[in-house]
Amino acid sequence: MPKLLPTARILSLADVYRLLGRQVADDAIQHGWLSPCCQKAVPRGPSRRLFDLNALRAVEDRILSGEYPGQTQP
Numbered sequence: 001m002p003k004l005l006p007t008a009r010i011l012s013l014a015d016v017y018r019l020l021g022r023q024v025a026d027d028a029i030q031h032g033w034l035s036p037c038c039q040k041a042v043p044r045g046p047s048r049r050l051f052d053l054n055a056l057r058a059v060e061d062r063i064l065s066g067e068y069p070g071q072t073q074p
Contacts, residue, residue, distance in 0.1 A: 009053045010037070016051050020059065024069075028059045031069035 008015075016025045016034070028034040034056065036049035059069075067073060 011051045011053055011056060013049050016056060019056060027069040033059050033069050
């Protein structure tokens with residue numbers, strides 16, 4: 001049986017987009033549900049934002065409970 005690698009706990013913005021979808025991720029970031037745990041400076045262009053997997057899971061939990069970033073619950 002092959003040995004599987006552990007799931008990374010640090011995600012790039014591209015990883016977050018793949019897991020949540022671009023619109024949901026952008027909404028979560030814009031409304032303060034998800035923020036970078038750190039930023040890496042790069043020589044050219046914007047800094048690279050890194051996210052905590054547990055913070056992403058918290059966003060998923062809120063959505064699964066019926067909330068959506070920026071919308072009030074009925």
